Amino acid sequence: MRIMSIEKVEPGMKVGRSIYSANGKTLLANGVKLTSRYIERIKELGIVVIYIYDESVGAIQIDDVVSEKTRLEAIKVTKEAMENIKLNPTLHLASINEAVNDIINELLNHCDTMVNLVDIRALNDYIFGHSVNVAVLSLITAITMGFNKDKLRILGAGALFHDVGKTAIPENILVRATPLTDDEEKLLEEHTTIGFHILRKIESLSLQVAHIALQHHEHYDGTGYPRKIKGDEINEFARIITVADIYDRLTSGMAGGLRFSPLQAVELIIANSGKFFAPEVVKRFIHIIALFPIGTLVVLNTQEKGVVVETFRDFPTRPRVRLLVNSQGNKINPPYEMELASNLDFYIVRVIEEGEL
Amino acid sequence: MLEVKEGKLLYQVCSLLLKSHAEPEIFEQIAEQLFKNLQVSCCSIWSASPNGGVGQQRLAFSSVEDTMPADLPTLDFKASLQAMESKGALSCQESQVIAGKQKLFSLTIPLSSHGHVVGAICFWFFNGAIRQDIVSLMTSLAADLAQGLHNYQSFCAHSHRRLNKELEIAKQIQTSFLPKKIAQIAGNSIAFQSITAYEVGGDYLDIFQTQNNLVGIALGDVMGKGIPAALWMAMTRVTLNTIAKSGVQPHVVLEEVNKMLYQDLVERDTFVTLLYALYEPVKKVLLLANAGHLPPLVFHSITGQYELFKVKGPYIGGIENRKYQLAGVQLIAGDVVLFYSDGLTEATNSSGKQFGLSNIVDVVSKNSLFDAQQIVDSLTIHVSQYLGNCQQKDDITFACLKVVG
Numbered sequence: 001m002r003i004m005s006i007e008k009v010e011p012g013m014k015v016g017r018s019i020y021s022a023n024g025k026t027l028l029a030n031g032v033k034l035t036s037r038y039i040e041r042i043k044e045l046g047i048v049v050i051y052i053y054d055e056s057v058g059a060i061q062i063d064d065v066v067s068e069k070t071r072l073e074a075i076k077v078t079k080e081a082m083e084n085i086k087l088n089p090t091l092h093l094a095s096i097n098e099a100v101n102d103i104i105n106e107l108l109n110h111c112d113t114m115v116n117l118v119d120i121r122a123l124n125d126y127i128f129g130h131s132v133n134v135a136v137l138s139l140i141t142a143i144t145m146g147f148n149k150d151k152l153r154i155l156g157a158g159a160l161f162h163d164v165g166k167t168a169i170p171e172n173i174l175v176r177a178t179p180l181t182d183d184e185e186k187l188l189e190e191h192t193t194i195g196f197h198i199l200r201k202i203e204s205l206s207l208q209v210a211h212i213a214l215q216h217h218e219h220y221d222g223t224g225y226p227r228k229i230k231g232d233e234i235n236e237f238a239r240i241i242t243v244a245d246i247y248d249r250l251t252s253g254m255a256g257g258l259r260f261s262p263l264q265a266v267e268l269i270i271a272n273s274g275k276f277f278a279p280e281v282v283k284r285f286i287h288i289i290a291l292f293p294i295g296t297l298v299v300l301n302t303q304e305k306g307v308v309v310e311t312f313r314d315f316p317t318r319p320r321v322r323l324l325v326n327s328q329g330n331k332i333n334p335p336y337e338m339e340l341a342s343n344l345d346f347y348i349v350r351v352i353e354e355g356e357l
Numbered sequence: 358m359l360e361v362k363e364g365k366l367l368y369q370v371c372s373l374l375l376k377s378h379a380e381p382e383i384f385e386q387i388a389e390q391l392f393k394n395l396q397v398s399c400c401s402i403w404s405a406s407p408n409g410g411v412g413q414q415r416l417a418f419s420s421v422e423d424t425m426p427a428d429l430p431t432l433d434f435k436a437s438l439q440a441m442e443s444k445g446a447l448s449c450q451e452s453q454v455i456a457g458k459q460k461l462f463s464l465t466i467p468l469s470s471h472g473h474v475v476g477a478i479c480f481w482f483f484n485g486a487i488r489q490d491i492v493s494l495m496t497s498l499a500a501d502l503a504q505g506l507h508n509y510q511s512f513c514a515h516s517h518r519r520l521n522k523e524l525e526i527a528k529q530i531q532t533s534f535l536p537k538k539i540a541q542i543a544g545n546s547i548a549f550q551s552i553t554a555y556e557v558g559g560d561y562l563d564i565f566q567t568q569n570n571l572v573g574i575a576l577g578d579v580m581g582k583g584i585p586a587a588l589w590m591a592m593t594r595v596t597l598n599t600i601a602k603s604g605v606q607p608h609v610v611l612e613e614v615n616k617m618l619y620q621d622l623v624e625r626d627t628f629v630t631l632l633y634a635l636y637e638p639v640k641k642v643l644l645l646a647n648a649g650h651l652p653p654l655v656f657h658s659i660t661g662q663y664e665l666f667k668v669k670g671p672y673i674g675g676i677e678n679r680k681y682q683l684a685g686v687q688l689i690a691g692d693v694v695l696f697y698s699d700g701l702t703e704a705t706n707s708s709g710k711q712f713g714l715s716n717i718v719d720v721v722s723k724n725s726l727f728d729a730q731q732i733v734d735s736l737t738i739h740v741s742q743y744l745g746n747c748q749q750k751d752d753i754t755f756a757c758l759k760v761v762g
């Protein structure tokens with residue numbers, strides 16, 4: 001199994017990991033042989049990379065931080081809640097709380113796993129999948145920061161609802177790839193205050209949740225919106241959500257079409273630490289993201305080529321690599337695995353983004 | 358005394374070696390022969406990297422197809438690595454591991470030729486009894502096999518990389534001088550990278566602890582390439598080490614190095630650029646003297662700004678009995694200092710553009726929250742990506758100091 005850009009995928013290849021639609025339905029199950037029609041459809045949905053089964057790479061185990069079942073359930077309840085929230089504000093909070101609890105419990109049980117998520121979700125209607133991703137990312141960050149369960153629950157709910165105000169924004173502004181006019185930009189920024197007013201009226205929700213929606217676009221240096229507050233004035237939950245939000249938007253390609261690799265996204269976040277993002281959050285956040293996600297093909301300094309099979313929090317640039325091709329370009333059969341963290345003479349020099357081994 | 362069966366096997370393997378013209382297939386045949394005749398579950402032959410630097414390679418692997426645990430190749434890699442590091446003349450290491458549900462026993466033998474470890478051979482079996490037959494056979498076979506490996510490696514070095522003997526020696530000198538292990542001091546992290554070019558340059562890097570527990574970082578570049586550069590590098594290293602180990606101030610060290618090397622350098626019409634920094638890990642003060650080398654980059658974590666830590670001074674072999682300046686900078690937690698050679702700034706891609714300082718600043722600032730090792734790894738990835746398929750013209754050497762806590 002390996003990660004492959006959709007442009008390089010050819011008919012006849014097999015899906016290495018199931019592909020889901022934005023609302024959690026299985027589009028293509030693991031093992032399905034791709035036809036040109038399937039590939040066209042995947043492209044139309046805005047999916048840019050998928051896992052492909054590759055004989056020479058072999059099977060790779062990916063330990064999800066949160067199981068697919070919990071994730072899909074969370075997407076489903078978020079979608080239901082967001083679509084009905086204005087009509088029936090008291091609704092489904094029980095199911096939302098349950099979804100948040102499930103995510104928290106799973107995360108606490110896998111406290112060492114890194115986020116290897118190469119998200120293969122359809123882009124249109126992405127908002128619900130995005131909300132769940134932000135919840136997972138911000139919760140792991142908060143766990144490493146030592147938050148207790150009560151605080152984690154508020155954060156989780158806040159993450160799922162941080163974009164609730166977008167349900168009141170016209171669709172053509174939300175999905176447009178071309179630049180917005182000033183007026184449209186203003187309207188889009190309104191989603192923070194709209195969300196705040198929706199959420200604060202719900203009695204059974206903590207007021208903090210409403211503040212997360214209000215403040216998740218504030219910047220640490222006071223250049224954000226809507227209130228231009230800065231530093232510690234920003235709600236501590238919102239400071240975490242801001243980082244998780246931008247990471248997911250960058251890596252999914254939501255932010256302006258260009259899709260960032262985890263490495264690029266993390267570098268951008270570090271570069272803006274103290275500017276847009278709270279440094280204490282960034283410091284924790286960067287250690288939970290796998291810079292070279294499992295399934296990435298890499299070239300080592302010895303010109304050997306391999307695939308990333310395991311990642312470690314303490315050594316983000318030194319994963320465990322299964323060596324597939326030796327320095328002369330011959331296939332290594334059977335392949336063996338090496339931990340770069342304990343073999344300092346070996347290091348990654350390049351990521352193979354396309355083409356064959 | 359060898360049994361008849363083993364004698365026959367020995368004869369077969371040796372004749373295979375004799376017939377060979379350094380084809381890699383020969384090792385596969387040998388492993389196959391040993392695997393079949395000795396009734397082991399797996400036999401593998403490993404080659405150490407020919408230039409003593411990095412990388413080892415598996416030349417052959419024969420095993421029982423179905424009954425072996427899936428992670429055997431990985432265990433085999435680890436065992437061979439251990440054997441090669443043990444550097445014994447002919448030592449047999451026996452160990453047992455649990456792979457999957459099965460208990461496996463291994464016998465690994467390092468192979469040395471002319472005093473160098475050239476490879477290793479590993480046997481794996483389920484039966485725990487010591488296989489005297491393998492031990493006695495390998496005693497007779499190890500030297501021949503090592504010679505065969507040595508020949509193969511020299512052949513590869515010549516044909517694939519067109520490395521001539523001189524360059525190979527120069528490269529060996531150079532890589533053997535790199536710091537082996539850096540003493541990690543609490544609250545600070547230090548890491549380095551040295552990517553040597555095909556034509557060996559004269560980069561020199563050393564990181565050591567002085568007698569008064571300060572950290573000395575020396576980075577230099579000798580004019581020229583190949584053997585002469587490697588030799589000058591060796592001389593500079595010995596001279597600097599001798600003076601600096603006692604913990605003298607950097608400007609005094611450079612003055613002394615210049616005094617001792619000046620005459621020789623001038624006669625040969627060459628020179629060395631050299632910087633020497635002394636780091637006080639408790640007070641977090643960095644002292645620096647510089648003899649014409651590129652100034653290190655200092656990143657201040659609080660402001661997010663960087664500065665070039667410039668200290669003027671003529672290169673070693675420039676002016677006789679010249680005094681050098683001493684400068685210092687107070688660092689705080691989160692600050693990053695990067696020492697680098699011109700190979701890094703001048704790494705040129707296919708469109709003729711140099712990597713340049715701006716790219717270095719960009720990469721380091723974007724990774725400044727990571728530890729030194731990660732910063733170094735990221736810089737390596739970025740510069741390699743930048744070079745693409747272009748051949749690297751000069752050594753790329755850099756070292757990173759990060760104040761952590």
